[in-house]
Amino acid sequence: MPKGSDVLRTHPHQPSTMDLIIATVEACRECALACSTCADACLAEQEVAELRECIRLNLDCADVCTATGAVVSRLTRPHRTPMKTLLQGCIEACQTCGDVCAEHARMHVYCKACAEVCRDCQRACHALLNAIP
Amino acid sequence: MPKGSDVLRTHPHQPSTMDLIIATVEACRECALACSTCADACLAEQEVAELRECIRLNLDCADVCTATGAVVSRLTRPHRTPMKTLLQGCIEACQTCGDVCAEHARMHVYCKACAEVCRDCQRACHALLNAIP
Amino acid sequence: MPKGSDVLRTHPHQPSTMDLIIATVEACRECALACSTCADACLAEQEVAELRECIRLNLDCADVCTATGAVVSRLTRPHRTPMKTLLQGCIEACQTCGDVCAEHARMHVYCKACAEVCRDCQRACHALLNAIP
Amino acid sequence: MPKGSDVLRTHPHQPSTMDLIIATVEACRECALACSTCADACLAEQEVAELRECIRLNLDCADVCTATGAVVSRLTRPHRTPMKTLLQGCIEACQTCGDVCAEHARMHVYCKACAEVCRDCQRACHALLNAIP
Numbered sequence: 286m287p288k289g290s291d292v293l294r295t296h297p298h299q300p301s302t303m304d305l306i307i308a309t310v311e312a313c314r315e316c317a318l319a320c321s322t323c324a325d326a327c328l329a330e331q332e333v334a335e336l337r338e339c340i341r342l343n344l345d346c347a348d349v350c351t352a353t354g355a356v357v358s359r360l361t362r363p364h365r366t367p368m369k370t371l372l373q374g375c376i377e378a379c380q381t382c383g384d385v386c387a388e389h390a391r392m393h394v395y396c397k398a399c400a401e402v403c404r405d406c407q408r409a410c411h412a413l414l415n416a417i418p
Numbered sequence: 419m420p421k422g423s424d425v426l427r428t429h430p431h432q433p434s435t436m437d438l439i440i441a442t443v444e445a446c447r448e449c450a451l452a453c454s455t456c457a458d459a460c461l462a463e464q465e466v467a468e469l470r471e472c473i474r475l476n477l478d479c480a481d482v483c484t485a486t487g488a489v490v491s492r493l494t495r496p497h498r499t500p501m502k503t504l505l506q507g508c509i510e511a512c513q514t515c516g517d518v519c520a521e522h523a524r525m526h527v528y529c530k531a532c533a534e535v536c537r538d539c540q541r542a543c544h545a546l547l548n549a550i551p
Numbered sequence: 552m553p554k555g556s557d558v559l560r561t562h563p564h565q566p567s568t569m570d571l572i573i574a575t576v577e578a579c580r581e582c583a584l585a586c587s588t589c590a591d592a593c594l595a596e597q598e599v600a601e602l603r604e605c606i607r608l609n610l611d612c613a614d615v616c617t618a619t620g621a622v623v624s625r626l627t628r629p630h631r632t633p634m635k636t637l638l639q640g641c642i643e644a645c646q647t648c649g650d651v652c653a654e655h656a657r658m659h660v661y662c663k664a665c666a667e668v669c670r671d672c673q674r675a676c677h678a679l680l681n682a683i684p
Numbered sequence: 685m686p687k688g689s690d691v692l693r694t695h696p697h698q699p700s701t702m703d704l705i706i707a708t709v710e711a712c713r714e715c716a717l718a719c720s721t722c723a724d725a726c727l728a729e730q731e732v733a734e735l736r737e738c739i740r741l742n743l744d745c746a747d748v749c750t751a752t753g754a755v756v757s758r759l760t761r762p763h764r765t766p767m768k769t770l771l772q773g774c775i776e777a778c779q780t781c782g783d784v785c786a787e788h789a790r791m792h793v794y795c796k797a798c799a800e801v802c803r804d805c806q807r808a809c810h811a812l813l814n815a816i817p
Contacts, residue, residue, distance in 0.1 A: 286538060287452075287531050287534035287535050287538065288448055288452075288535065289447070289448040289449070289450070289451025289452040289455065289535060290451070291452075291528075291531040291535075292451070292452045292455040292456050292459065292528045292531050292532050292535070293451075293455050295459075295526075295527040295528040295531060296455065296458070296459045296462070296528055297459055297462040297463060298462055310451065314422070314447055314451065315420075315421050315422040316422070317422070318422025318423070318425070318426075318443065318447065318487075318491065319420075319421075319422040319424075319425045321488060321491060321492075322422065322425040322426050322429065322491055322492075323425050325429070325491070325492045325493060325494050325607070326425065326428075326429045326430055326493075326494075328494045328603055328606060328607065329429070329430040329431055329493070329494045329603070330430060331600070333599050333600050333603070334597070334599050334600065337594055337595070337599070337760055337761055338761040340594060341591070341594065341758055341760050341761045341762070342761070342763065344754075344758065345754075345755045345758065345763075345766065345767075348750075348751040348754045348755055349751055349755065349766065349770060351484075351747075351751065352747040352748055352750065352751035354451075355454060355743075355744075355747045356744045356747055356748065358451065358454060358455055358458070359454075359455075359458045359740055359743065359744065360458060360459075360462070361458050361459075361461045361462045361736055361740050362736055362737040362740045362741070363740070364741065364744075364780045366776050366780065367744065367748065367773055367776035367777040367779075367780050368744075370769060370772050370773035370776050371748060371770075371773040371777075373769050373773075374766055374769035374770040374772075374773050377765050377766035377769050378766040378770075380766075381763045381765065381766050393428075394428040395424075395425045395428040395429055398420050398424040398425050398428060399425050401420035402420050402421065402422060402424075402425070405419060405420065458740070461736055461739060461740065462736070464733070466732050466733050466736070467730070467732050467733065470627055470628055470727055470728070470732070471628040473727060474625055474627050474628045474629070474724070474727065475628070475630065477621075477625065478621075478622045478625065478630075478633065478634075481617075481618040481621045481622055482618055482622065482633065482637060484614075484618065485614040485615055485617065485618035488610075488611075488614045489611045489614055489615065492607055492610065492611065494603055494607050495603055495604040495607045495608070496607070497608065497611075497647045499643050499647065500611065500615065500640055500643035500644040500646075500647050501611075503636060503639050503640035503643050504615060504637075504640040504644075506636050506640075507633055507636035507637040507639075507640050510632050510633035510636050511633040511637075513633075514630045514632065514633055552804060553714075553718075553797050553800035553801050553804065554714050554718075554801065555713070555714040555715070555716070555717025555718040555721065555801060556717070557718075557794075557797040557801075558717070558718045558721040558722050558725065558794045558797050558798050558801070559717075559721050561725075561792075561793040561794040561797060562721065562724070562725045562728070562794055563725055563728040563729060564725075564728055576717065580688070580713055580717065581687055581688040582688070583688070584688025584689070584691070584692075584709065584713065584753075584757065585686075585687075585688040585690075585691045587754060587757060587758075588688065588691040588692050588695065588757055588758075589691050591695070591757070591758045591759060591760050592691065592694075592695045592696055592759075592760075594760045595695070595696040595697055595759070595760045596696060617750075620717075621720060624717065624720060624721055624724070625720075625721075625724045626724060626725075626728070627724050627725075627727050627728045659694075660694040661690075661691045661694040661695055664686050664690040664691050664694060665691050667686035668686050668687065668688060668690075668691070671685060671686065
């Protein structure tokens with residue numbers, strides 16, 4: 286089955302950091318889905334009032350991951366400065382959201398899964414950020 | 419490695435159409451990435467002026483797939499009417515974009531890959547649409 | 552102060568429906584903001600558990616309005632079929648969300664404002680849809 | 685006519701920085717529209733091949749402004765660290781995009797308008813960033 290990353294692999298530009306780029310794009314997309322779904326799962330709980338902070342940070346993290354994945358996936362004429370700051374913002378959004386999700390990991394299986402996806406995304410963004418001169 | 423769909427699998431609501439929902443959410447996400455990357459790849463070509471229609475439809479299809487994936491991934495208190503029309507719009511956006519990409523499939527490997535991802539997304543949305551009463 | 556719509560007014564393509572296009576783009580953007588803010592305001596209420604449906608429909612409506620505004624704002628090589636279905640989906644999302652917000656209009660001033668913005672967006676999309684052959 | 689910002693003005697939380705928040709949310713939304721429309725207008729030009737960098741930075745800036753406007757518009761349980769970095773990233777995206785648009789300001793009226801909207805957004809984000817402790 287063809288995938289979105291196949292389009293990246295056949296793009297006219299193939300930067301030396303391609304593996305890190307694809308890993309970051311995929312991690313940002315997994316994290317955006319995990320976070321928006323975690324917000325919706327929290328909303329379904331009886332004790333939703335206790336989960337406000339988690340919902341809010343989930344929505345923020347999904348927005349930042351979506352923007353970061355989109356910017357990183359573009360290979361034509363990139364500019365480093367805003368991309369690096371955006372990656373840093375994504376690392377911080379994943380850290381903040383992952384920390385709050387991890388606090389509910391025992392109660393909600395989906396928060397445990399979401400926290401792990403946030404950690405993965407944080408690591409992928411960090412690896413790419415370190416590879417950009 | 420944990421994935422975004424693991425959060426869907428552990429969501430408090432588990433509708434009977436869950437497999438179709440996850441297939442649609444994943445297909446919409448693959449298609450959004452394929453289309454936005456295809457737009458960027460077209461932009462990198464010498465003959466970009468010939469590829470305007472492809473770029474525009476790619477950007478539209480990415481926007482519609484992103485919205486459709488987000489709406490379908492929410493399991494708390496869904497309403498059928500707008501979701502069904504959105505799925506229909508996504509089918510049409512994928513059809514239109516896939517047709518134009520398929521015309522360049524011989525010249526550009528990435529357009530071939532993008533056309534296939536569009537077809538997959540179209541099929542997934544269609545299967546879910548048929549399953550909603 | 553320059554505005555986003557000034558870029559539309561000076562675009563190389565100036566379709567005969569330009570006034571309806573700008574009205575729809577602006578209405579979709581107002582509605583996306585109104586709905587995502589209404590979701591956040593509901594989340595801040597003590598009785599957030601009673602407001603799940605409103606929050607969910609708000610997030611859906613914001614996603615659909617964002618996609619619709621983006622697609623309608625592109626003037627280069629448009630295709631009618633998916634655009635018309637997307638406009639129809641936006642009308643239904645605004646109707647559904649506006650109806651639920653209107654039910655809380657007495658209790659929450661922001662739900663009253665959100666319902667009115669949804670109605671405006673519905674009207675703007677309807678007027679444009681009627682003008683597309 | 686009711687507006688999206690009316691929902692912010694009637695939100696249960698009214699932080700002391702509300703005027704700066706609304707100014708930033710509005711500026712980010714104007715900038716997202718200006719940039720995505722500028723990309724589409726560039727795509728319509730004969731010499732689109734000369735405008736690749738402008739198109740790419742426009743799309744990036746639109747994505748970052750959309751995310752920043754969304755995060756800033758949420759008033760329930762905010763976290764400062766990722767929000768401040770995101771505002772900084774938005775300032776840099778607007779600066780980069782505005783600089784490239786300004787280079788074409790004499791040739792394309794819409795690039796002139798877009799550059800001005802980018803500057804406004806940069807100023808609004810800067811003012812809010814300075815007001816966050």
